[in-house]
Amino acid sequence: MSTDDILTLIAGIFLLLGAFLSLAAGVGLVRFHDVPSRLHAATKPQILGLLFVLTAIALEAQSWSTLLAVAPVLVFQMLTAPISAHMVARAGYRTGNLRKDELLVDDLGEAIDRVTRTEDDAVGDMVDPDDPAAASSARPPS
Amino acid sequence: MTQDARVRQRLWQQLPLLVGLVVLWMLLWGSLSLLNLVTGILVALLVTRVFFLPPVELSGRFNIFWLALFLAKFFGDLVFASFQVAYQALRPSGISQSSLIAVQLVTRSDFVLTLTSIALSLVPGSLVVEVDRERSILYLHALNTRNLDDVDAVRAQALRVEYLIVRVLGSKEDVKAVTS
Incomplete structure (x- = not known):
């Protein structure tokens, strides 16, 4: 060969x-x-x-x-x-x-939820009574 | 004087791009000749003028040793993961759960962020769905994550790729940040 x-x-x-x-x-x-x-x-x-x-x-x-x-x-x-x-x-x-x-972890969905929730708070003062920390939790997920 | 220096600095920043475009032009023609070189330079100048993009901020560092390590890891991962995904596609049970994972990168450099995303995207099993450029967060879609340990493994893998890329061409501050 x-x-x-x-x-x-x-x-x-x-x-x-x-x-x-x-x-x-x-x-x-x-x-x-x-x-x-x-x-x-x-x-x-x-x-x-x-x-x-x-x-x-x-x-x-x-x-x-x-x-x-x-x-x-x-x-x-x-x-x-x-x-x-x-x-x-x-x-x-x-x-x-x-x-x-079929998702085990959905960090992106959580991040989007958090952003939209803080935007809602800023616009209409509609703080979710179940989640008082919503407005202050717009930190990057660790 | 300062005007001159700024023009010179811009030229240096653009130079790798221009050389790359000329080399590509000659590759496409498939021959090395003076005419190709001259037309290549003209086309490169024209393209960078017409399709203007903000200059890429290079750090000025480049380490061949870490480049070799990065390429070895990259091709190793590529081969291993390609066959892994092929196996998952073909096996009777298919895939189980996947995950969308946020990875907080250390760097603030757009260039390193882009290179890390491309390297991660090329290796099967991870896919960049969303980039948070301001906070340097990548959102990766990972196949077949059965438990939280798998999720952590994907995160560690992404940070490892970033570490190697920063070691190859990141700025001094980034190197300090990833090694500490």
């Missing part, structure tokens, strides 16, 4: 790994229940999957120009995927596309 054969073999393994991760991402997209969970499946394993596929391409082509063409693809994917995921998750939370019953 020459080194070329070995490189081809490694490239093949990387392609299969990349395909597997993309498949898992697709399955997760169908099986998970709400927007944020689906985003995990849709945006994450696919980053490593892309990395595997691009590595396979670079190994197989073995030229600098291919490597230089492949590098920006990965960099842009890594820069843009978190931002699109963040925007969609944010919109998903605000439009209520979220299974609150």
